[in-house]
Amino acid sequence: MCGIVGYTGNLNAIRVGLEALKRLEYRGYDSSGVAYLDKEKNIQVIKSQGKIRKLEEKIDKINPYSNTAIFHTRWATHGEPSDINAHPHIDCKKILALVHNGIIENYREIKENLKDNHKFISKTDTEVLAHFLEENLNKEKLETKNILKALKLLVESVKGSYALNIIFKDLDKTIFFARKDSPLCIGIGEDENFLASDVTAFLPYTKKVIFLDDFEIGYLTPQKIYIYHVKTGKEFLLESGKIIKNTLNKKIENIPWDVSQAQKGGFKHFMLKEIFEQPKALEDTFLGQKEVLENLVERLKLPSLIVFSACGTSYHASLIGKIYLEKFSNLPCICEYASELRYSKFPYPKDALFIFISQSGETADTLAALREAKKRGFKTLAITNVLGSTISREADYVLYTYAGPEISVASTKAFSTQVLSLYSLAYYLGKKNGLNLNYKSHFSKVFTLIEKLRNFLENSENLKNIQEISKWLASFKNTLYIGRYYNYPLALEGALKLKEISYIHAEGYAAGEMKHGPIALIDENFPVIALATKDSYLEKLKGNIEEIKARKGKVVILSDEENLKSYGDFFIKVDYLEDLTCLLNILPLQLLAYYTADFLGYDVDQPRNLAKSVTVE
Ligand code: AGP
Numbered sequence: 213m214c215g216i217v218g219y220t221g222n223l224n225a226i227r228v229g230l231e232a233l234k235r236l237e238y239r240g241y242d243s244s245g246v247a248y249l250d251k252e253k254n255i256q257v258i259k260s261q262g263k264i265r266k267l268e269e270k271i272d273k274i275n276p277y278s279n280t281a282i283f284h285t286r287w288a289t290h291g292e293p294s295d296i297n298a299h300p301h302i303d304c305k306k307i308l309a310l311v312h313n314g315i316i317e318n319y320r321e322i323k324e325n326l327k328d329n330h331k332f333i334s335k336t337d338t339e340v341l342a343h344f345l346e347e348n349l350n351k352e353k354l355e356t357k358n359i360l361k362a363l364k365l366l367v368e369s370v371k372g373s374y375a376l377n378i379i380f381k382d383l384d385k386t387i388f389f390a391r392k393d394s395p396l397c398i399g400i401g402e403d404e405n406f407l408a409s410d411v412t413a414f415l416p417y418t419k420k421v422i423f424l425d426d427f428e429i430g431y432l433t434p435q436k437i438y439i440y441h442v443k444t445g446k447e448f449l450l451e452s453g454k455i456i457k458n459t460l461n462k463k464i465e466n467i468p469w470d471v472s473q474a475q476k477g478g479f480k481h482f483m484l485k486e487i488f489e490q491p492k493a494l495e496d497t498f499l500g501q502k503e504v505l506e507n508l509v510e511r512l513k514l515p516s517l518i519v520f521s522a523c524g525t526s527y528h529a530s531l532i533g534k535i536y537l538e539k540f541s542n543l544p545c546i547c548e549y550a551s552e553l554r555y556s557k558f559p560y561p562k563d564a565l566f567i568f569i570s571q572s573g574e575t576a577d578t579l580a581a582l583r584e585a586k587k588r589g590f591k592t593l594a595i596t597n598v599l600g601s602t603i604s605r606e607a608d609y610v611l612y613t614y615a616g617p618e619i620s621v622a623s624t625k626a627f628s629t630q631v632l633s634l635y636s637l638a639y640y641l642g643k644k645n646g647l648n649l650n651y652k653s654h655f656s657k658v659f660t661l662i663e664k665l666r667n668f669l670e671n672s673e674n675l676k677n678i679q680e681i682s683k684w685l686a687s688f689k690n691t692l693y694i695g696r697y698y699n700y701p702l703a704l705e706g707a708l709k710l711k712e713i714s715y716i717h718a719e720g721y722a723a724g725e726m727k728h729g730p731i732a733l734i735d736e737n738f739p740v741i742a743l744a745t746k747d748s749y750l751e752k753l754k755g756n757i758e759e760i761k762a763r764k765g766k767v768v769i770l771s772d773e774e775n776l777k778s779y780g781d782f783f784i785k786v787d788y789l790e791d792l793t794c795l796l797n798i799l800p801l802q803l804l805a806y807y808t809a810d811f812l813g814y815d816v817d818q819p820r821n822l823a824k825s826v827t828v829e
Contacts, residue, residue: 224279230268232406245258303342308380322340378390437450483622487669512593520547540649572601573601597613675803691718694730694743712805723753735764742780
């Protein structure tokens, strides 16, 4: 997913912006670029396909100075990765440069209307916006009110998603913006201001943030922030630190993270750091949610059905959530991929509660499904890890996880905090539903869980054992993860972790399904990871393992039962903690994927073709 950054202030915007852009690298990209106003206030553009260091080499050659610059990391949607297609894009007369995150759905139609008077250089959808603005500023003086008028027209004419940063020739220390569906936030500094796709970019400079909403346009200078809502005409104006106008009711939020949390802190990769952060992330989430949950569930009407919807890892968390809620709150649940739910007929009882789970809070399919549910009058709850994310502002209710910034594309601590959130939610909904639940017995295991996770991670024997298995697993092209009950969603999640960072084909399967097809795959070249903890109907799982071994299949057994050690080719010892065992079992699966990908020498944090948050469809 693209990343955008804008800076204006008294520092060299090129250097500040470049470092800020590097903090968005985790989003995944294939090219990058910068546009800035030089000493004569003319637009200059430097861009390059490939990693940011290639852009940096080009910048170092010129070593420019400017107080106004916009930056971009591109994740190609229209037009292959190339210098030409990289952002920023300019208009014919170079009166402006812009960077964009999102997709312009009607760009062909706009291009068709402009082609007689404009020369297009790239194959991107984004470039049409530069010419659209140029066309609508043609007869106008280049000044703020005319630019805002042209931006208003853009919002009214363009279909699709966009987070835009735009600079104009001669308009020193001024950056314009527009936002719809793609995240964009303002970092408020002292005599300097930032724009970025997410707060990680400018955390070292400021924790004061304004999150922009759909149909908001505006501009910022080092001392001024102006926001205008195209549909309502409402405004926000902050000047020299004072709020002058706020009919738009914008909030200035304080980000609770510090920049070290968004850096590797001595770990080789963000993913490993985030795996090791899980005990703390779980503790922060459990403690952070206590008040919120009681109050939230009090406001919720007991639904006759709960519909979970999410993508990827968050979807797997919802599968565990279904088990928890059905067990502890006696409420029927279904889980739907957001990319499927959004097109469904929503044949659900009117009082159904939709629970959308999203670490980033920006996933396009999840947002689309949420909007569809809301349009049909359903109540919606979002479980997300990012303060002020789009999903948190569009759902009727929000429950935050407190995992801290999750930078690595492969989601780990977000998953475990999502699962714990659902474990807690199930208790409060169960109480509301009149079930005889005891707070102490339900939650006493949470601190035992956190302790056991810490112990597992501190035991170098565990890590060495998993590294050994990873080296062996790395030699295969295919593998199967199998589990029952809680361990079925874990099998799906373990398989996703392995495939997305080691590129080994891995499938998660309900163990009971083995004889309905997958067992045909098994031979000595097709290893199986069997999740065999007590709560997964162990006897049945032992049967699966026997069937696999009878076909020369190799088996890695993950279990709390020592006597299974001799059953397989490899053994990973985990503890048993009843309904929270799943949060013990996921840890070795995350480590197995991590060490395998690292052993294969892949880019663990930014795997090929993937983005941290899929904000495009
Ligand atoms: C998980 O490791 C993947 N990065 C991916 O499946 C991710 O979980 C999915 O894209 C959903 O992201 P979200 O939680 O931010 O909505």
